[in-house]
Amino acid sequence: xxxxxxxxxxxxxxxxxxxxxxxxxxxxxxxxxxxxxxxxxxxxxxxxxxxxxxxxxxxxxxxxxxxxxxxxxxxxxxxxxxxxxxxxxxxxxxxxxxxxxxxxxxxxxxxxxxxxxxxxxxxxxxxxxxxxxxxxxxxxxxxxxxxxxxxxxxxxxxxxxxxxxxxxxxxxxxxxxxxxxxxxxxxxxxxxxxxxxxxxxxxxxxxxxxxxxxxxxxxxxxxxxxxxxxxxxx
Ligand SMILES: C[S@@+](CC[C@H](N)C(=O)[O-])C[C@H]1O[C@@H](n2cnc3c(N)ncnc32)[C@H](O)[C@@H]1O
Numbered sequence: 512x513x514x515x516x517x518x519x520x521x522x523x524x525x526x527x528x529x530x531x532x533x534x535x536x537x538x539x540x541x542x543x544x545x546x547x548x549x550x551x552x553x554x555x556x557x558x559x560x561x562x563x564x565x566x567x568x569x570x571x572x573x574x575x576x577x578x579x580x581x582x583x584x585x586x587x588x589x590x591x592x593x594x595x596x597x598x599x600x601x602x603x604x605x606x607x608x609x610x611x612x613x614x615x616x617x618x619x620x621x622x623x624x625x626x627x628x629x630x631x632x633x634x635x636x637x638x639x640x641x642x643x644x645x646x647x648x649x650x651x652x653x654x655x656x657x658x659x660x661x662x663x664x665x666x667x668x669x670x671x672x673x674x675x676x677x678x679x680x681x682x683x684x685x686x687x688x689x690x691x692x693x694x695x696x697x698x699x700x701x702x703x704x705x706x707x708x709x710x711x712x713x714x715x716x717x718x719x720x721x722x723x724x725x726x727x728x729x730x731x732x733x734x735x736x737x738x739x740x741x742x743x744x745x
Contacts, residue, residue, distance in 0.1 A: 516552040541609035584649030588614035604628035
């Protein structure tokens with residue numbers, strides 16, 4: 512029986528982990544996809560619906576002119592392209608050079624600044640530099656052994672008064688904690704983004720109940736009445 516795209520990803524991840532790297536398998540997969548030998552299982556062909564929904568619900572904030580956004584683990588780039596279309600000055604990065612090569616080729620006229628970068632070795636100038644951080648399924652694509660480091664690295668990108676969206680799949684009721692990818696986040700792991708003056712403001716689920724979107728904000732926003740943001744409850 513031939514491998515599905517999900518089982519191929521799981522096999523490549525297992526081999527990568529056995530060799531001591533939680534992330535090397537992404538480059539292997541994107542390289543195989545470039546040769547037509549694999550599919551990218553997470554390529555939805557469109558922005559994530561829970562990101563698109565949030566941007567509609569927060570139309571005031573979604574007009575991104577002069578605001579910065581970043582998409583860690585950008586993959587096919589659909590979320591980054593949506594943010595750039597809304598005039599966010601958008602940076603999107605991925606650890607896989609082939610992923611970045613592919614996304615640049617797919618969007619030759621893009622306004623997005625696509626970079627090869629590792630979440631675990633971020634450029635220092637990105638610390639606290641982004642008004643909107645959009646994390647979609649990247650942390651859950653890494654094993655729990657690196658979860659705390661990945662969570663802290665994502666959090667470090669959020670600017671004062673900035674927003675972090677964490678979007679992922681809901682953990683099954685009876686999960687095998689070691690089986691993945693994906694290694695979906697527990698409720699406690701979602702809440703763990705709320706540290707260093709970032710606070711969890713909302714946790715919403717998609718209509719199918721299989722996906723969630725957590726919204727965090729730097730608490731300094733609450734003290735800043737001159738730039739208070741009007742929010743529509745989700
Ligand atoms: C499950 S995919 C999600 C891609 C994209 N966010 C989406 O929703 O379509 C995870 C992505 O994170 C990237 N990635 C994994 N580890 C990374 C790291 N340490 N630094 C940056 N990107 C990483 C992978 O190459 C892959 O493109």
